[in-house]
Amino acid sequence: MKVSGFTIVRNAVKFDYPVAEAIRSILPLCDEFIVAAGKSDDSTRELIASIDPAKIRIVDTVWDDTLREGGRVLAVETNKALDAVSNDNDWAFYIQADEVVPQKYLSLIKSGMESYKDDPRVEGLLFNYLHFFGSYDYVASSRDWYRREVRIIRKQPGIRSYKDAQGFRKQGKKLRVKLLDAWIYHYGWVKSPVFQQAKLESFHKYWHSDSWLKNHVPVLPEFDYTNISGLKPFTGEQPEVMKQRIALKNWDFHPEPEKNKLPLTHRLLNGIEDLIGWRLGEYKNYRII
Numbered sequence: 585m586k587v588s589g590f591t592i593v594r595n596a597v598k599f600d601y602p603v604a605e606a607i608r609s610i611l612p613l614c615d616e617f618i619v620a621a622g623k624s625d626d627s628t629r630e631l632i633a634s635i636d637p638a639k640i641r642i643v644d645t646v647w648d649d650t651l652r653e654g655g656r657v658l659a660v661e662t663n664k665a666l667d668a669v670s671n672d673n674d675w676a677f678y679i680q681a682d683e684v685v686p687q688k689y690l691s692l693i694k695s696g697m698e699s700y701k702d703d704p705r706v707e708g709l710l711f712n713y714l715h716f717f718g719s720y721d722y723v724a725s726s727r728d729w730y731r732r733e734v735r736i737i738r739k740q741p742g743i744r745s746y747k748d749a750q751g752f753r754k755q756g757k758k759l760r761v762k763l764l765d766a767w768i769y770h771y772g773w774v775k776s777p778v779f780q781q782a783k784l785e786s787f788h789k790y791w792h793s794d795s796w797l798k799n800h801v802p803v804l805p806e807f808d809y810t811n812i813s814g815l816k817p818f819t820g821e822q823p824e825v826m827k828q829r830i831a832l833k834n835w836d837f838h839p840e841p842e843k844n845k846l847p848l849t850h851r852l853l854n855g856i857e858d859l860i861g862w863r864l865g866e867y868k869n870y871r872i873i
Contacts, residue, residue: 585701586673588739589614590665592658592749593681594622594647597631599786600779602771603681605825607635610677610685613694614639620665622647643668655748655790662745669739674701675709676739680749682772683735686823689766696764697736707743707759708752709736710870711766717773718809718837720822720830726814727850731863734761734870735768748791751869758871769823776835777806814846815839 589610596603611617617640621629632642645664651657662678669676675697679685685693693709700706710732715724734751737743742755752759773780781804788801822830846854857863 585675585698586615586670587613587675587677587697588669588673589617589677589679590619590662590669591617591679591681592620592622592645592661592665593628593632594661595624595626595786596628596681597626598624598628599783600775601681602684602826602829603628604631604635605823605829606679606681606683607632607640608825609687609823610679610690611636611639612690613697614677615673616641616670618643618665618668620645620661620668622661641668649789652789652791652793657790658749659745659747662749666739666743666745671739673739675736677736678752679735679768682770684769684771684823684826686767686769686821687825689764693736693764693766696762696766700762705760705873706762707738707740707754708734708761708870710761710763710872711735711768712763713768713770714818715770715773716818717812717815718839719835720771720774720826720833721818722815722837722839723818724812724814725816725854726846727854727863728814731866732763732868732870733768734759746869753869758869760873761870763872769826771826777809780807780809781805809837810840810843812839813844814850815844 593603607617619632619640620643621632623646632640643664645661647657647661651660666676696709713731713733715729717724737752743752746753784807785801788797
């Protein structure tokens with residue numbers, strides 16, 4: 585079985601993305617790893633090149649900053665990485681620059697890929713998600729956060745990154761997938777408030793116009809993490825690849841009890857989900873078979 589990893593990245597050092605940790609977390613499963621490295625204002629390319637030169641192949645790209653609707657440029661860049669993946673692989677494993685797969689799931693993921701490798705009905709593999717917010721000690725429980733995404737796909741004609749690169753479709757149709765009992769940890773909302781504010785001011789440019797940014801994204805010295813509800817303490821163990829980064833954490837955050845309380849409607853819907861195992865009204869960019 586041959587597996588290719590792939591991702592996109594730009595200005596990861598400038599905005600403090602854990603991209604090295606993301607790549608290292610799945611590298612043991614990969615025979616090669618493609619990184620579409622956008623032209624950056626920092627040492628991102630050097631960082632990527634230092635991880636594992638034997639496995640990692642860098643594709644240098646230039647992002648089209650005029651694509652400012654719906655995050656389309658992220659899908660364009662993701663497809664550049666996907667196109668560079670070897671054609672003789674069985675699976676292509678996509679990881680975003682702020683996602684990490686805990687080591688404890690690697691053997692299960694490998695078994696899943698082996699189990700479905702020769703089943704043409706299965707076009708992708710689906711993961712559960714845990715979203716950290718504010719610090720490494722809290723995770724989101726609100727329905728506003730997606731709970732599953734496709735991250736392993738076959739490299740087949742017609743399978744392309746969809747919308748803002750959150751998932752994939754084949755000729756516009758949802759992929760047929762199997763759900764793995766494995767989790768991806770998402771750290772996109774965990775970094776110094778200074779870095780987080782700078783990231784948001786820059787990243788929203790891939791979705792919105794300058795006038796929208798002026799009205800909706802205030803220029804502030806740091807991000808305010810307290811305007812959030814539905815956080816709960818994280819009681820598990822952090823991935824090994826993240827522990828050095830976590831040890832360097834230099835800010836403090838604890839949710840305010842009153843602000844953290846979920847609205848009644850959300851609490852009722854969460855209760856129904858806990859009871860029957862279904863999330864009512866959930867958007868699914870995939871079809872579980």
